[in-house]
Amino acid sequence: MNLFKKAVLCTMLIGNVQVSPLVYAANAVAASASTSTTAPPTPPTPLQPSETLQRIVQKGVVVVGVKTDYRPFGHLDANGSHEGLERDLASDIAKRLGVRLETVSVSSANRLQRLEEGAIDLVIATMGDTADRRRITTTIEPNYYSSGTTLLMGPEHHFKEWAEVRGKPVCAVQGSYQNRPMAQRYLLDLVIFNNARDAKLALRNGRCVGYLFDNTGVQNDLASPEWAGYSAPLPPAMVVPWGLAIARSEQGTDFERILGDTVAQWHREGFLLAREKAWKLPESKFLKTTHDLWNKQKADGTSLCVRQPDGHWIAACRNPAFLTTNDVDGLRALGLWFRELTSLDVTIAYDEYDRNRFIKGLLLTISLMIACMLGSLGMGVLGTFAANANVRGVKPMVRLLAVYGRMTPTLAQMYALYFGVSPLLQANFGFSLHPFFIAVWCFCFYTGSFIMTALMDGIDHLRETQPDFRLTVKTLKVVLSTANGAVKSAMINTAKGSMLASAIAVPELLATSTAIMTDNGNTAVMMNALLVAFFILIAITIRIIEWADRRFISNTGKAT
Amino acid sequence: MTASEIISVLWTWTPYLIAGFGWNILIAMVAMAVGTAIGAILAFAGVSSSPNSVKSSSVVTELSRNIPSVVFQFYLAIMLPSSVPGWIKASLAIAVTVAGFTSDYLKPAILDWRAKEYSKAILFVPNWTSYFLIVVIVSASASLIGVNEIISRCAVVINATDNVSIMLPIYLYASLFFTAFCYSLNVAMRYLRQWMLAKAKSAKANSQVSPTPIKATTETSSSPFIPSTLTSNK
Numbered sequence: 001m002n003l004f005k006k007a008v009l010c011t012m013l014i015g016n017v018q019v020s021p022l023v024y025a026a027n028a029v030a031a032s033a034s035t036s037t038t039a040p041p042t043p044p045t046p047l048q049p050s051e052t053l054q055r056i057v058q059k060g061v062v063v064v065g066v067k068t069d070y071r072p073f074g075h076l077d078a079n080g081s082h083e084g085l086e087r088d089l090a091s092d093i094a095k096r097l098g099v100r101l102e103t104v105s106v107s108s109a110n111r112l113q114r115l116e117e118g119a120i121d122l123v124i125a126t127m128g129d130t131a132d133r134r135r136i137t138t139t140i141e142p143n144y145y146s147s148g149t150t151l152l153m154g155p156e157h158h159f160k161e162w163a164e165v166r167g168k169p170v171c172a173v174q175g176s177y178q179n180r181p182m183a184q185r186y187l188l189d190l191v192i193f194n195n196a197r198d199a200k201l202a203l204r205n206g207r208c209v210g211y212l213f214d215n216t217g218v219q220n221d222l223a224s225p226e227w228a229g230y231s232a233p234l235p236p237a238m239v240v241p242w243g244l245a246i247a248r249s250e251q252g253t254d255f256e257r258i259l260g261d262t263v264a265q266w267h268r269e270g271f272l273l274a275r276e277k278a279w280k281l282p283e284s285k286f287l288k289t290t291h292d293l294w295n296k297q298k299a300d301g302t303s304l305c306v307r308q309p310d311g312h313w314i315a316a317c318r319n320p321a322f323l324t325t326n327d328v329d330g331l332r333a334l335g336l337w338f339r340e341l342t343s344l345d346v347t348i349a350y351d352e353y354d355r356n357r358f359i360k361g362l363l364l365t366i367s368l369m370i371a372c373m374l375g376s377l378g379m380g381v382l383g384t385f386a387a388n389a390n391v392r393g394v395k396p397m398v399r400l401l402a403v404y405g406r407m408t409p410t411l412a413q414m415y416a417l418y419f420g421v422s423p424l425l426q427a428n429f430g431f432s433l434h435p436f437f438i439a440v441w442c443f444c445f446y447t448g449s450f451i452m453t454a455l456m457d458g459i460d461h462l463r464e465t466q467p468d469f470r471l472t473v474k475t476l477k478v479v480l481s482t483a484n485g486a487v488k489s490a491m492i493n494t495a496k497g498s499m500l501a502s503a504i505a506v507p508e509l510l511a512t513s514t515a516i517m518t519d520n521g522n523t524a525v526m527m528n529a530l531l532v533a534f535f536i537l538i539a540i541t542i543r544i545i546e547w548a549d550r551r552f553i554s555n556t557g558k559a560t
Numbered sequence: 561m562t563a564s565e566i567i568s569v570l571w572t573w574t575p576y577l578i579a580g581f582g583w584n585i586l587i588a589m590v591a592m593a594v595g596t597a598i599g600a601i602l603a604f605a606g607v608s609s610s611p612n613s614v615k616s617s618s619v620v621t622e623l624s625r626n627i628p629s630v631v632f633q634f635y636l637a638i639m640l641p642s643s644v645p646g647w648i649k650a651s652l653a654i655a656v657t658v659a660g661f662t663s664d665y666l667k668p669a670i671l672d673w674r675a676k677e678y679s680k681a682i683l684f685v686p687n688w689t690s691y692f693l694i695v696v697i698v699s700a701s702a703s704l705i706g707v708n709e710i711i712s713r714c715a716v717v718i719n720a721t722d723n724v725s726i727m728l729p730i731y732l733y734a735s736l737f738f739t740a741f742c743y744s745l746n747v748a749m750r751y752l753r754q755w756m757l758a759k760a761k762s763a764k765a766n767s768q769v770s771p772t773p774i775k776a777t778t779e780t781s782s783s784p785f786i787p788s789t790l791t792s793n794k
Binding site: 113114117119197201204403404407408409410411412413415416419420421423424496497499500503510514517523524527530531534535538539542 | 623625626627628629630631632634635638639641642643693697698700701703704711714715719724727728729731732734735738739742743746
């Protein structure tokens with residue numbers, strides 16, 4: 001049954017074929033399935049049969065990851081289903097394979113994870129083909145499109161060169177390949193968001209001077225009336241070709257071969273140029289030159305771009321250069337050696353850039369924790385004094401605020417301040433709230449409410465034995481020591497929750513670790529490092545708080 | 561956007577938001593169920609006569625205390641296969657914290673029960689319910705790993721409305737769901753706890769058994785809900 005399906009698949013592929021490479025691949029598939037009776041003309045490099053391709057044929061469906069936030073390459077139509085140039089490509093591949101197409105939404109941050117997990121068979125999601133990516137995935141050659149990085153900037157900015165943007169805040173989306181090299185090369189101060197929507201919103205709110213993005217995406221935004229007055233005059237930097245990607249383990253399989261041959265067909269037949277036109281994209285130089293290249297013929301009339309015996313296309317038809325070449329110094333060499341040996345990629349140990357941002361994230365997390373804990377304690381104590389002051393109407397109001405504070409998700413409060421209040425302040429008074437401040441404020445409000453309620457309960461408890469007990473600065477210690485269990489746990493809790501700040505682009509440890517992870521693909525290493533780091537941080541926090549309680553609160557509490 | 565336009569947008573999307581809040585409650589309930597089961601095992605191990613059980617119980621409780629549920633949620637979201645739905649990953653992450661809480665608070669309750677102070681032991685119930693409210697609020701962080709709960713749905717509403725001025729009202733409106741739900745349950749719990757405390761006091765007056773010393777916990781705060789007899793160190 002399996003073999004039969006494979007044979008059917010081969011026939012279908014051959015049906016589409018005009019030139020040799022695809023026949024070659026199809027023959028190779030047939031040979032590996034031992035159904036072919038005629039040997040291929042030249043001895044081929046043995047192709048691995050692809051598990052993914054087998055599954056696709058068995059199930060009769062190919063699952064392709066496409067984007068939803070990158071019009072017109074991958075976006076949603078009015079009914080919420082995928083459409084775009086890349087979906088057209090996916091649909092053509094499904095047609096050629098003779099199977100049904102299923103598309104799955106992916107983002108820059110998760111597309112390669114989904115691929116490695118086997119949740120999707122193939123990624124066609126505006127992915128730049130870089131040397132780093134090639135380490136963690138199998139990219140299909142030839143490339144099918146290309147783009148460069150540019151900056152979408154507001155009407156008030158008129159940068160002419162990248163150097164002028166140096167040190168300025170620039171909004172970016174987590175997981176984009178250009179983030180790290182652009183930050184390194186032009187010393188940009190990147191403000192990284194989870195998705196394109198939040199990053200663009202932040203640009204509109206004046207949180208950054210520009211939005212770092214592929215020129216293809218920016219061109220499309222500029223065309224819409226929503227972005228009137230915005231411009232992208234900087235020359236595209238770091239031009240990168242885009243590639244289809246399949247799982248790393250699929251390297252050298254018949255699946256890789258068939259996809260490569262399909263993309264070659266697209267270039268030869270002008271399919272990509274036609275789709276580009278259909279989606280009203282400005283004409284890309286890359287597609288034009290590639291189309292010409294792949295239609296070039298040798299003197300004997302055969303195609304110039306053919307595969308060599310080792311399976312690669314001839315050098316003239318390959319991606320000429322990759323973007324980054326890493327200098328190998330002592331520590332890096334050691335790290336790479338360790339990776340070869342254990343397959344653990346500890347970039348935070350050997351890579352200076354990753355190490356620095358990990359340490360920066362760690363320091364920021366620590367300051368966030370300290371600010372949240374001390375702020376909450378202060379807020380709780382202030383609230384308790386306010387509620388105990390003999391001013392009419394204050395007590396019920398403070399109590400009400402405390403109820404609202406502790407019964408509202410901090411995340412909702414942070415979003416409301418960051419996206420709701422701060423832009424209003426910006427528009428009316430010309431200043432915006434710093435995300436770090438917003439995060440600390442929200443945590444203090446939430447935890448302060450808990451602490452206040454605990455202190456009020458403590459006072460009630462003291463009044464059971466001392467009916468005339470009054471809260472003063474002197475008796476505060478007694479109250480704190482009465483309620484110390486609840487106060488301590490509230491403070492530890494706020495330290496544990498503080499990494500929610502990453503949701504509003506505070507680059508603390510959680511945000512930095514996910515960024516490092518998406519840059520390098522060392523998911524397991526980074527997640528475990530993160531867990532251990534937080535475990536240690538919280539353990540230290542608990543000990544410090546217990547010590548502070550014994551030293552400053554409880555001993556005096558017992559004496560009175 | 562005028563006030564009436566905003567209200568009409570909020571009203572139109574209310575059923576959608578309520579359905580999202582249903583996910584929050586589901587996540588919280590599953591987290592409580594799983595966490596309580598694990599915590600109960602830890603608590604019984606913690607009061608058993610075998611020193612090994614006591615030791616391993618305290619180590620596991622300590623572990624569950626020290627891992628922030630948001631970080632653990634990201635950990636599970638990325639390390640578990642994508643075939644596991646996001647809301648289950650969120651529930652499991654929160655369940656770890658619940659297990660720590662249950663272990664800490666069930667232990668004294670078991671001791672009370674064995675000392676025949678039944679009415680005091682049963683105070684675990686309102687404490688547990690109050691903790692459920694905290695977990696409902698914490699469940700909002702599931703939106704960070706893409707669970708389609710109420711906070712995620714706010715972003716959908718903002719996208720669909722395509723008007724920036726809806727952002728503040730929508731998040732405040734969503735937070736009111738939490739406040740309303742938690743406040744009503746909290747009032748009910750307050751009455752239940754007062755009634756139980758009164759019962760415990762009268763039982764104590766009758767039997768004159770000295771109260772079991774209880775170590776104040778450092779686990780997740782539930783301060784307003786914990787009777788002051790538990791938090792004081794007199």
